Amino acid sequence: MRKFILFPFLLLVGLAHAQLSKNEIFTTSEAQLRVSLIEFREYLSLPNNGKVPEDIARNLEWTQAALESRGFKTRVLIGNGVPHLFAHGKMDPNKKTILVYMQVDGQPVDSAAWNQENPYIPELMEEMDGKWEPINWNFLDGKINPEWKIFARSASDSKGPTMTFFSALDILKQKGIEPTVNLKFILDFQEEISSPELAPIVAANKDLFQADGILIMDGTRHFSNLPNLAFGARGIVTATLTVFGPANDLHSGQYGNFAPNPAFQLSRLLAAMKDEEGKVLIPGFYEGVNISEADFEAMSQIPEDNQEMAHEMGFAEAEKVGRNYQEALQFPSLNIRGLKSGWTGAEVRTLIPAEAVVEIDIRTVKETPNERQLALLKRFILDQGFYLIEGEEPTEEERKKYPKIASLQTRNGSQPFRAEMDTEFAKWLESGMRHVFGDQFIKTRQTGGSQPMAPFINILGAPAVSVRIPNPDNNIHGPNENIRIGNYLEGIQTCLGLLTQDF
């Protein structure tokens, strides 16, 4: 009886994996690694600030050539002056179609804060006595240590993941194997500024983008650095709030105890927004979020030690919005990302500052839409007694009339999204991961970061899941961004696993 049930199951598994065995995936990816990294180095050496048209142009040219040389047809879609690169391969009507999303641009760099001179000249590095030291790129000719890293802007976010996908395609071509799915690509050149033109482009070219599932080649792996599928990502909105004090900076001796200080007014407002435990006090902020016990149970299975995570990041205690880290990510968050008033450090001077500025970001989830969270923030500021001006500076009349004046500029960024975990697409992804990594991979319900994916989902009606490749200690967005060679290699293996599984 037992045998009878197992037999056809094993047979099916055997068939499904026939195109490339786990062993072949490992040997071919290792053989391809050196060539892949050389091309990766070249790709990283192109500056890629999405706000700089020349940067966009050079990266467009490079990626277009990379796709065409791999046999894909490309098409540049211009939205409001910004290019988006679409590509597709052979369309077999008997196969399902996957739309692969790739991010080309990276965060701006503050070179002075990096250990290397130029964040666009990639460095291959080895850790020696706790310090990362550059090693010669010729070392790639010998045995490649998976613990080495490549340091450069966009190494992990997200030129690395893109290159691993390209390398998987190269291996399949060498082997004469067709991917099990039809492939479409969309390359985004303004992800770090929330892809303002992506939604209109997709809306205007709906048929072109039509797919059965969307694969997002972006995002960092879970803390455990296990291979990782992520079924959702939080959205993001940002706000700049400026509180106005006196019209000019005033001498703090002559007017201290008389002129109101905007930095104190701002501090009181911010203090009222969030309590000591990290819980946001803006009424309605969490409304609609409902984590089932089953969801929480699944999250609790993910191997992570929250206390150890906190200690590794250098703090004693985590905030208490969720019962653990995974649950915390299911809720919207409110963050101060920047604060400035007067002068600090060597520049300090004894003045009552004329202004105090805070930069806020709010991460949203499907149940707490971006627009609603911004409206709640604005309502809260008004309820705290602030008068919000329309322009950049209060008028003389406004200054005379209102004791607490501020300006609020908001930006609606990426929408949140979350795919169900039981679709055919989800099963295809899971079988690909299982083929390569057995049970050593993680499915996360929703990750904390944001990706500009909502337009695809809402307009195309296809589920979107992100395949996470980079190591969690990759310093994305900050100085010394890097990718671990071992992760890069597993990225190629992940893509090979997926592209050889039946959908």
Place this chain on the structure above:
Amino acid sequence: MRKFILFPFLLLVGLAHAQLSKNEIFTTSEAQLRVSLIEFREYLSLPNNGKVPEDIARNLEWTQAALESRGFKTRVLIGNGVPHLFAHGKMDPNKKTILVYMQVDGQPVDSAAWNQENPYIPELMEEMDGKWEPINWNFLDGKINPEWKIFARSASDSKGPTMTFFSALDILKQKGIEPTVNLKFILDFQEEISSPELAPIVAANKDLFQADGILIMDGTRHFSNLPNLAFGARGIVTATLTVFGPANDLHSGQYGNFAPNPAFQLSRLLAAMKDEEGKVLIPGFYEGVNISEADFEAMSQIPEDNQEMAHEMGFAEAEKVGRNYQEALQFPSLNIRGLKSGWTGAEVRTLIPAEAVVEIDIRTVKETPNERQLALLKRFILDQGFYLIEGEEPTEEERKKYPKIASLQTRNGSQPFRAEMDTEFAKWLESGMRHVFGDQFIKTRQTGGSQPMAPFINILGAPAVSVRIPNPDNNIHGPNENIRIGNYLEGIQTCLGLLTQDF
């Protein structure tokens, strides 16, 4: 009966004023003005950053020559490498002795922020259509408009007041009149960095500095621009507080709701320090300050419209520490002069910042000594649950152990001082002012700004009062510092009034 009483009174008044009538003071000062301004221009053209030894040397040479040419004996007292210029005239044992304090150095300049090219090349300017335009210095040969201004670093703070004193001496010499008091001078070359060597110099030369009263030729006039004696000035202490969050900036999506944000921790701390009305909530902060009804009554006589002042400075309502502006200055104040965390504006990035810094200044009064206020601040921060580290960065162990970590660096600046308003010295000052200005002058119990005078008072035991000459719109410390010609002229008249009154 009435006549009998009035007669000797009028006679005494007549005797006291015999040396130089009000009319003579006015005519001689106007006649001297052009020559005085030419010498002033030369003095202003010497750069005078107290941290630059060459600047100090050139100003020392100039002031030494200026005093010696006026018949004073000079002596350079070196303290820790920094010169202080002492001078004295003839010492008549039948006269009282006044020690005149003069500030030579000025704040550093940020030339780019000035309207003129070089803040050390003085410009004579006239207001035309609301804008200050340079006019030729030859205009001084004709009728001099009291509304003209001279723009240069230290025009008001405090080379202007020094020059008016020198010019009064020149007039007396021309008239063959001896001052009614013996004169000593101390010239300070590091006032803007809180005169670090002045106290030791005074302590080591106590006999040399001995005087019956100290005249401080520094400080800006009251808002009304009426001639002004100030009997006290607040002291100042400063503090830099850094709150530590995660060891590195973290991605606000990946760790938002998990990693504590130091900018929120700092905001809560600052919000707890001061209420909406501007009252400091640090326990004991105001302890010892006691404003009598008589004091308050005298302050209320000073002609100022607090609401109008607030509106002119661009805010609707003043803080409520005092019942009016003058009373507010009798209390210690707590000011946020700088705030910084993460990035703002074009540099903004979606991170949870690793640190948040606040720069604080506390103005102190005689009853709330500097050291006590700093201790109260530190106690308050500890009571709010912060662990204060000793070094620059918390250790790994400290990070694991304490949920709220900060570093506090404090600096003790000028001490507060306040002279009684009913001494013989005070009466001499008042009679000099009254002789020239009638009842059109102001006595302020204590002004808001700080001056490094406490060493004189504490060590010499003499009352110190500052004679305020510059116009309140003089932009001291900032760009476009200036002095109004009318104020400069009244400065000469003030000094003539004092130097011809019997002490």
